[in-house]
Amino acid sequence: MFYETARNDHGLPHDPFKSCVVPRPIGWITTVDRAGVLNLAPFSYFNACGDHPPQVMYAPSGRHAEGGVKDSLQNVQETGEFVASLATWEQREAMRISSSHVLRSVDEFALAGLETEPARLVRPPRVKGAPIHLECRLSRVVELLADDPSRFRNWIVLGRVVGVHIDDSVITGGRVDQSKFRPIARLGYADYTTVDSHFEMPFPD
Numbered sequence: 001m002f003y004e005t006a007r008n009d010h011g012l013p014h015d016p017f018k019s020c021v022v023p024r025p026i027g028w029i030t031t032v033d034r035a036g037v038l039n040l041a042p043f044s045y046f047n048a049c050g051d052h053p054p055q056v057m058y059a060p061s062g063r064h065a066e067g068g069v070k071d072s073l074q075n076v077q078e079t080g081e082f083v084a085s086l087a088t089w090e091q092r093e094a095m096r097i098s099s100s101h102v103l104r105s106v107d108e109f110a111l112a113g114l115e116t117e118p119a120r121l122v123r124p125p126r127v128k129g130a131p132i133h134l135e136c137r138l139s140r141v142v143e144l145l146a147d148d149p150s151r152f153r154n155w156i157v158l159g160r161v162v163g164v165h166i167d168d169s170v171i172t173g174g175r176v177d178q179s180k181f182r183p184i185a186r187l188g189y190a191d192y193t194t195v196d197s198h199f200e201m202p203f204p205d
């Protein structure tokens with residue numbers, strides 16, 4: 001099959017786009033606003049995107065009817081910092097609950113029964129229990145294309161990773177052990193996956 005995205009004429013019951021680029025890791029993004037009010041939300045438009053320095057991105061999008069701008073965007077624009085905790089199998093339910101659409105004043109940590117752990121170099125805290133956390137400083141926000149910006153807008157938040165926490169329990173023989181880390185990742189629809197197997201393939205010379 002082939003479809004043109006401008007027409008979205010795929011003929012399938014659901015838009016297949018998000019199930020074509022998979023799996024997408026889930027960055028569980030903590031930010032604070034100017035007053036220090038905490039926000040937590042999962043993003044699957046999230047990835048590592050640079051080295052020297054290490055960099056990550058997450059992409060908040062929004063409908064105009066909902067105010068357009070997500071707290072995770074507004075806060076990082078106000079205070080310039082975020083923490084990406086990596087969501088795992090163990091915390092999957094809390095991750096799901098933390099994505100609830102709630103008022104800016106609502107603390108998603110309390111809502112999802114989660115606790116915070118302080119970061120070392122930035123103000124937003126880490127998600128306690130997540131085995132890996134990336135402390136980040138905002139480098140830039142890029143607004144992406146939008147068919148109709150009065151209805152739906154997209155941005156990318158790019159950050160420099162200034163600190164990395166890796167729980168010793170997920171390190172085996174000096175390497176991050178994926179079978180202990182067990183990150184979850186988004187597939188399309190309401191589907192998720194975990195990293196349960198891997199294979200090694202050396203780089204060509």
Ligand SMILES: Cc1cc2nc3c(=O)[nH]c(=O)nc-3n(C[C@H](O)[C@H](O)[C@H](O)COP(=O)(O)O)c2cc1C
Pocket residue numbers: 026039040041042043044045046059060061062069070071072073095096098099100101102186
């Ligand atoms: C697994 C998962 C992945 C998500 N990925 C994104 C994403 O990449 N971009 C986005 O805008 N919203 C995404 N969402 C929805 C946001 O988490 C949700 O809109 C959240 O309420 C935004 O919170 P905020 O307004 O506090 O920033 C995702 C939700 C889930 C459950």
